[in-house]
Amino acid sequence: MPDVGGSNFLRPTPPSPLASPNNSNLRLSPAPVPISWTRLIAGHGLALVPAVVVIGLILWSSYVALNLCDMKLLYPDADTESCSSVMSLGVMILLIIMGAISWHTAYSLRPICWEATFFVAKVLFVLPHDWIFQSRIFDETVSILTGLSSAFLRSIVMESLRLFGQEICVVVVVALAWQQRNIELVHQPQQNFLTLSKARKDELMCEIGVDDPRFAIALWLGTGWAIAELVAGSYQLCKFLPLFRSIIRIPSLDEEDLLTDFVQPTPDTGDASDQVSTAPLVSSPPGSDADDDADEEEMPLDEIILVREKAELEEQLGELLENISLATITLWRLDSVLWDVGCTLILSASLTHAQGCLGDPTTQGNQYAFLPFPPLSNIWKTVAVLVMMRTLATTVWMALIPRLGLVSITYTTMLVGLALLVVGLGSWGALA
Numbered sequence: 001m002p003d004v005g006g007s008n009f010l011r012p013t014p015p016s017p018l019a020s021p022n023n024s025n026l027r028l029s030p031a032p033v034p035i036s037w038t039r040l041i042a043g044h045g046l047a048l049v050p051a052v053v054v055i056g057l058i059l060w061s062s063y064v065a066l067n068l069c070d071m072k073l074l075y076p077d078a079d080t081e082s083c084s085s086v087m088s089l090g091v092m093i094l095l096i097i098m099g100a101i102s103w104h105t106a107y108s109l110r111p112i113c114w115e116a117t118f119f120v121a122k123v124l125f126v127l128p129h130d131w132i133f134q135s136r137i138f139d140e141t142v143s144i145l146t147g148l149s150s151a152f153l154r155s156i157v158m159e160s161l162r163l164f165g166q167e168i169c170v171v172v173v174v175a176l177a178w179q180q181r182n183i184e185l186v187h188q189p190q191q192n193f194l195t196l197s198k199a200r201k202d203e204l205m206c207e208i209g210v211d212d213p214r215f216a217i218a219l220w221l222g223t224g225w226a227i228a229e230l231v232a233g234s235y236q237l238c239k240f241l242p243l244f245r246s247i248i249r250i251p252s253l254d255e256e257d258l259l260t261d262f263v264q265p266t267p268d269t270g271d272a273s274d275q276v277s278t279a280p281l282v283s284s285p286p287g288s289d290a291d292d293d294a295d296e297e298e299m300p301l302d303e304i305i306l307v308r309e310k311a312e313l314e315e316q317l318g319e320l321l322e323n324i325s326l327a328t329i330t331l332w333r334l335d336s337v338l339w340d341v342g343c344t345l346i347l348s349a350s351l352t353h354a355q356g357c358l359g360d361p362t363t364q365g366n367q368y369a370f371l372p373f374p375p376l377s378n379i380w381k382t383v384a385v386l387v388m389m390r391t392l393a394t395t396v397w398m399a400l401i402p403r404l405g406l407v408s409i410t411y412t413t414m415l416v417g418l419a420l421l422v423v424g425l426g427s428w429g430a431l432a
Contacts, residue, residue, distance in 0.1 A: 040241060043326045044234075051230055051333035055223055058341060062092070062219040068211045074170075075177040083213050086176045092220050095169050099224020102165040103340070106158040107232065113157065117150040147398055148391075155390035159347070159383055162225070166348045167373060169217045170355070208352045209429040215348075218428075222344030226337040233336060237321070237329070240310045244322040318402045331410045338417030339393075343386055345424025347379075354378035389416070 069083035078086075209215070314320050354374035376383075393413055401409055425431050 040244065044238065044241070044329065047326050047330040048230070048234060048333055050330055051226075051337050054334065054337050055226055055230075058219055058223050058226075062216045062223075065210050065216045065219065069213050069216060070211045071177060071213055073211065074213045075174055078177050083216070087173060087213060087216060091173070091176065094172070095217060095220040096224035096227065098165055098169060099221040099344075100228035101224075102161045102221075103225045103228035104232075106154070106161050107229075109157055110154060113150045113153045114146075117146050117153060121146045121149070144399075148395060151394040151398065152387070152391045155387045155394065158390060159343070159386045162221075162344060162347055163351065163379070163383060165221055166214075166218065166344070166351055169221050170214055170351075173213055173217060207429075208349060208427075212352060212428075214352050214355075215428050215430075218345050218348035218424075219341070221348070222341035225340035225344060229336045229340060230333060233332065239306065240313075240321055243307060243310050316398070316401065317406055319406055324406070328407060328410050331414050335410065335414045335417050338414065338421050342417055342420025342422075342424045343390075346420065346427055347382060347386060349424065349427035350379045350382035389420075 066083050066087060069087070070081045071078040071083045071086060072081050310321065317324070351374070355371050356374075393416070396404075396409055396413070422431070
């Protein structure tokens with residue numbers, strides 16, 4: 001799914017392509033095909049069906065995994081091996097909500113990431129080299145570095161929240177098992193495990209599989225991430241539907257005039273940056289009367305902002321939203337689900353290896369070898385790979401769409417998401 005609204009936090013030091021039609025990447029359709037509201041809403045609703053089906057299959061898979069689940073792999077003192085008594089429907093809903101909250105937190109931190117990277121870029125590049133700050137090449141370089149740095153920072157935040165959410169969910173399930181047995185948390189066994197040698201720790205580590213409760217936890221947490229991104233992405237796109245030029249209706253505001261104002265050529269009377277900064281947000285086409293000017297001045301500010309957001313997103317995609325096929329939008333939805341669930345499964349598998357499960361299987365007794373928060377040195381490689389992949393995907397969506405094409409990038413990222421899901425399932429032994 002494209003990074004909707006990300007360009008709002010970029011510093012457009014060079015003139016925006018929307019200010020000049022010669023530099024614009026938009027392929028404006030001269031005659032959009034008119035469609036009805038019913039058909040438009042039905043089409044976007046059908047675009048959600050494949051993603052919803054995938055989420056339903058994931059939830060059904062978690063139910064099957066619960067039937068194979070062995071709670072003693074996570075908590076040796078459990079009354080029974082069945083996980084159903086602890087991981088009930090209410091717990092599933094709770095973990096899904098925690099996943100959705102984690103995604104929303106990562107999404108809400110986007111402006112902070114943009115602002116932080118831009119401030120660091122100013123401190124590192126602008127202040128020591130103030131005499132070249134007005135250079136166009138320097139401005140473009142700072143803009144590119146800021147975009148890459150912000151994408152990298154956001155990827156770190158996203159995967160860190162995913163890791164923290166997985167650990168919290170596991171601790172919640174263990175706490176529920178303890179509560180069921182009315183046993184207080186004892187730290188001494190964990191300290192004994194920390195003092196063991198690496199070879200002894202390897203003996204105490206278990207082979208993870210779908211019978212581990214943390215597999216179902218990962219599915220629920222990943223589903224929460226996927227549902228949150230699916231709902232947010234659908235809302236972000238649906239809020240632009242009233243602005244689509246191809247809808248058969250009586251327009252409530254002059255979107256045509258506003259969009260034309262963004263792409264129509266401006267008189268070459270001065271510097272381009274001055275024209276962009278001094279141009280009014282809303283202007284009337286030539287030949288309009290005073291009544292039209294008054295109507296535009298009375299237009300609500302939120303509608304003007306919505307038109308600008310739509311134009312910025314179309315600039316990023318290189319295509320008008322109404323010209324994007326429903327098949328491409330469907331792939332966006334699948335892309336989000338596959339990436340969220342796949343990354344969660346991969347990260348949870350690495351975390352499970354680091355946490356351990358059943359203790360000493362010898363006659364010395366079952367020493368509890370579970371570490372809720374293991375050292376990051378055991379999982380940093382997995383986190384680094386996921387961060388780099390997320391950074392690369394975000395950079396491709398931000399910068400390479402005009403060159404490679406929207407459809408090509410959409411198919412590529414969806415295939416990468418499918419590969420992540422396969423690797424995640426394979427890490428848990430679900431494909432064996």
